[in-house]
Amino acid sequence: MSDVTTQHATERADFQATSDPALLESADRGESQLLDYHQLYELWERQQWRTQDLDFSQDRVDWHERIPPDERYARMYGLSSFFVGEQRVAEELGPMMRACPQEDMRIFLCTQIADEARHVAFFDRFYAEVGVLEAGDLRGRLEETSQHLNPEFEELFDQALRDRVDRLGRDPGDLETLVEAVTIYHMVIEGMLALTGQHFIIEYNEEQGTLPAFVEGFLKVARDEHRHVAFGARFLRDMSQRDPRYTEAIQRAMADALPLAEGVLRPKWIPEEQPDDVEIFGTTIAETREFAAKALGRRLKVIGLVATA
Ligand SMILES: [Fe+2]
Ligand SMILES: [Fe+2]
Numbered sequence: 001m002s003d004v005t006t007q008h009a010t011e012r013a014d015f016q017a018t019s020d021p022a023l024l025e026s027a028d029r030g031e032s033q034l035l036d037y038h039q040l041y042e043l044w045e046r047q048q049w050r051t052q053d054l055d056f057s058q059d060r061v062d063w064h065e066r067i068p069p070d071e072r073y074a075r076m077y078g079l080s081s082f083f084v085g086e087q088r089v090a091e092e093l094g095p096m097m098r099a100c101p102q103e104d105m106r107i108f109l110c111t112q113i114a115d116e117a118r119h120v121a122f123f124d125r126f127y128a129e130v131g132v133l134e135a136g137d138l139r140g141r142l143e144e145t146s147q148h149l150n151p152e153f154e155e156l157f158d159q160a161l162r163d164r165v166d167r168l169g170r171d172p173g174d175l176e177t178l179v180e181a182v183t184i185y186h187m188v189i190e191g192m193l194a195l196t197g198q199h200f201i202i203e204y205n206e207e208q209g210t211l212p213a214f215v216e217g218f219l220k221v222a223r224d225e226h227r228h229v230a231f232g233a234r235f236l237r238d239m240s241q242r243d244p245r246y247t248e249a250i251q252r253a254m255a256d257a258l259p260l261a262e263g264v265l266r267p268k269w270i271p272e273e274q275p276d277d278v279e280i281f282g283t284t285i286a287e288t289r290e291f292a293a294k295a296l297g298r299r300l301k302v303i304g305l306v307a308t309a
Contacts, residue, residue: 009202017043018226021233021302022191022295024053032302034234037104043227044111049220051122054213056129060209063130071304074280076132077200080145081153081264083123085194087142088157089185090116092165096181098171100235108231115224122217126266127308130214152263160184160257176249180241183253186232189259191299192292194267198222200288229299250305265289 010023011013019035035043063072093116097109124138127145135141164181168174191247200220204214239246264287276285300306 009222014047015223015226015298017225018230018242020226020230021298022150022195023226024298027298027302030301034140034302035230036234037102037108037231040108040231040234041104041111041267044108044115046279047084047223047227049118049217051118051125052218054122056126056213058086059126059211059213060130060230063132066210067251076145077148078197079123079132080148082197083120083127084142084149084188085153085157086116086123088121088220089161089189090120092185093182095165095169096178096185097170099162099168099174099178103173103233104229112228112231117144117151119200119224122221126214126217140231150207150263150266152260156180156184156189156257156260156264159251160260162190164253168182168236174211175246178238179246179249180253182232182235184248184257186229187236188254191229191232192261193264195222195227195229196227196292199291200281200283202282207282233303240304247305250303251280261292262289264290 013216016023019033019040021032021034024033026033063135067075090113097113099105100106100109120138124141125142127133133141133144134142161181161184164177164184167177168181171177198221202215202218203223205211236246236250240250256307266285276289
């Protein structure tokens with residue numbers, strides 16, 4: 001049995017150690033405890049884990065025998081956006097890493113590339129061991145899960161983020177575009193969407209007593225994401241202190257990405273006319289929105305910007 005259920009994960013010392021402002025009340029007062037790039041690298045060395053260590057046998061029983069078919073479908077939606085999302089972001093990090101202006105930033109982003117690969121491997125292993133999908137290999141599983149995504153997801157990943165990363169690939173010296181890409185990647189996709197979804201999915205499984213190995217692994221993924229977001233906050237703060245052009249770049253990227261993020265938080269299988277206060281898995285859309293906005297607000301305060309969401 002893991003130690004994860006005894007305490008709320010975000011209060012654990014290893015989560016707090018990431019210095020993600022969303023986890024720290026001091027961020028409400030605008031106080032910054034952010035680690036520097038080398039400290040973030042060292043934390044990565046201390047926070048290693050292996051997808052091979054997870055035993056999904058109870059998860060398999062839960063999925064097929066305890067979770068009803070209609071609930072399995074709804075759960076599939078939430079999980080597929082993570083699986084496909086992890087694979088998409090892993091592909092975009094290379095050009096972002098190369099465009100970073102300092103060696104210690106590049107080294108940290110190399111560790112993040114390894115993390116995102118491990119997150120894809122985690123989901124792939126969960127799907128394979130639990131028998132969630134029909135497809136027999138990684139490519140097939142990615143295709144099968146892609147059907148559950150909504151149009152805003154594609155716009156956010158395949159246009160807003162990819163267009164900027166493509167520009168960086170052609171011109172690695174374009175720091176304004178790098179700032180925009182980090183804003184979309186680290187603040188919106190990881191900070192607002194991934195960590196919000198993870199929080200409520202983990203909480204629901206813990207309450208229901210379902211999918212123990214998935215929860216154990218997903219908590220490790222979440223801890224990695226907090227470390228990534230802490231890098232993003234540090235980078236955006238440093239850049240915006242360097243030149244107001246970069247502060248404007250953050251605002252520009254936010255204005256583009258926030259409406260798309262709203263859409264991603266509203267699953268495709270929920271009818272448009274359904275009000276935001278209807279509960280799904282014990283949580284309303286309004287609550288997820290509020291959680292994401294609070295996290296963003298804390299991070300923006302520490303970066304030195306006023307919250308816009
Ligand atoms: Fe990830
Ligand atoms: Fe990440």
